[in-house]
Amino acid sequence: MNDSPDSSSLPDARSRRAWWPGLVWAVPLAALIIVAYLGIQALAKRGILVTVTFDSAAGASPGDTKVVYRGVDVGTVEAIVPNKDDRRLDFKLRIDPRAKDGLNTNARFWLIGAAPNLSDLSSLKAAVEGVTVGFEPGTGGTPERRFNGLERAPIVLPGQRGTRFVLQARTLSSVREGSEVLFRGLPIGKVTDVKFDAERGFSLQVFIFEPYESLIKPDDLFWTSSPLQLTFGGGSIDAELAPLSTVFAGGVDLDIPAEARGEARSPAGAQFVLYPSQIAARQELSGPKVRYDFDFSGAAGDLAQGAAVTLLGFRIGEVENVRLAYQRGTGQPYTAVTAELYLERLVPGAGRPEAAASPPATTLKDVRAAMDGKLRALLRLGYRARLKQTPALIGARAIALVPVQGAHPADLVYDDTPRGGVTHGGAMGESAAIGRIPTAQGSTDLDDITSQTDRLLIKANHIPIEQIGQDLGEITSRLRRLSASPELAADATHLNSSLADLSQMLAEARPQIGPLLDKLNRTAGELSQTVLAARQLLSGQGASQNEGLPEAIGQLSEAARSLRSLADYLQRHPESLLRGKKPEP
């Protein structure tokens, strides 16, 4: 700008060095610091990578599937890659660093929702929402980064305190892994494992939670809880439904019999029998047993192995063997039954030293002697073995020792001759003969019923049917004579007068009904006028300024109209939002 040639008046430029490059560099520097901070923070929070091997992905997907610890997200599935064995899958999980302590050999991972199960409702939810990986931190193990995943939630979570016991069952019925163990309705444990052994049947691992393991005593009774219990008695039928979880997942009931109250608790791993029902548990069979034979002439082939032998409804033994046999010589077929009778049931207290008056039956010989003595006494009283069905005709067959009327005193039969060519193994390893308990003649229920029917027929034959017919004829003729008699006419007259009374009564009541109807009519009229007025008000006819409803409706439609107009205008002139309303060119 200055055109002056006098260059000496121009100031000299001096360069100045400073360590600070200038204010403008503060911005990129600050950005760099922030980026570094975020990067370090992200690295610190990145989580720990662990590998869990599952049999199948079951719908899990990298990035989406979460790792959940008691309902809280603690990580995600980062990748799913085939395992080295080419049969299973490795889940790479990124776990929150705060869970680091729990990642040890005792930690458990499982897929929630991979196997929907009615006993685990959260698995049903997961089946709908997609699977998640469940995680339960372990305690006390050594640090570990590779795990084997479970296909479903562990029934007992690591860290849960309690004791394991074993139940032996012949049939499993509704009990499953995960079924609850209930003590009078209170869940105290769970069935954690079910194994089958050809010899001993099913062997169930049971985990009883602390502090309930003190309830487990050597004489405790376990039975499969039934979802529905029907009780007939006291003139009514009582139905009792088990807890819902038990209905779906099965359950094991537990009770402590009175004699077990004072016992010390069982050690871990103690074995118990799981009975199919409470009644079976109550009638548990234990102690020394002796074999006896029964010969039934009637049809007893469908007597099942394990069927009960009862005395007055108490279970004293069970059927071991049923077979078809023939009488030597005559060739007459019969059913040969071998059953085991239990000393403890037949002679209560005989096996217990403290309860028995006589010296306890400890040796096999003593046991047999005690049993024989009791049975002989019964037979002398007229007791015989008989086939029984409860309920009659359709129920399961059992053998009952029942008193038979008119039976002569009998005795146990010991004959060494093997019958029907069948040889027996001696009971309890004994080679001695097996005692035979005499059976009642016509020894099934059916035989009994047939004989009763016969008796009934004999009685029916004695009924004087002709005499009854004559009597009936006489009664009929008497009735006929009666209907023609003047007494009946008098009754009809009486009825007539009663009807007349009734109509008079109605006539008296009518004057009072009249005004009531009038009043009702008037009320109805008033109501209809009110409705009319309301309708007029709403339709705007006769509406005045003061009456608000039509006014309000009018205002509303007015507002709607304005909105519509605005929308309309904006649609045609969107630029008016910026530029305002302008006259069109």
Added chain:
Amino acid sequence: MLLMGVTLSACRSAPTRLFSLQAIAPSAAPSHGPGAPNAYQGPALRVDSVTVPPAFDRLELVTETRPAQLKIEDLDEWSAPLVDEARQTLSADLIARLPAGRVIFPHLMKPEGTLGLSVDVLEFHADDAGASMLASWSIDAASGNHGATGGTATLRIPLSAGTSPAMVTAWNQLLAQLADRIVDSLGR
């Protein structure tokens, strides 16, 4: 600074004009009926409702530039909804044409026996050829003893339309003519 001023001024909307209908005295209207004041002595009546073609029933005035081609005048608005304006104006027209007390004001309660007048404007045109209106009215004889039940009229006026004020004039004059026709039908 100048630029900002220009920008700001560009954001300003143009002013909106508001229009309202007005009654026209019988003498001023190009009447087709008898010029003398009507000597109607029947029951009182009230204008219950007036409806107009939906195309015209907007906040803004609608003009017809060519037959069947409408234009919304964005800067010209009715001061009240057109149906209300029309009801008010028609009432005023009738008051001017009927003896005192024969017309009940539109927002007053209808006394017993009052006639209710409903008007439906089916068509309205106002283009360069002139303005026209096809309207029908019916009288709801509340007491049930009056002969006049209604009628239909096609009304026409010469007009150079196309602008908002011209449209308002067309509405005013045609409503006044309609009032004449209604009064005529009452008088018969």
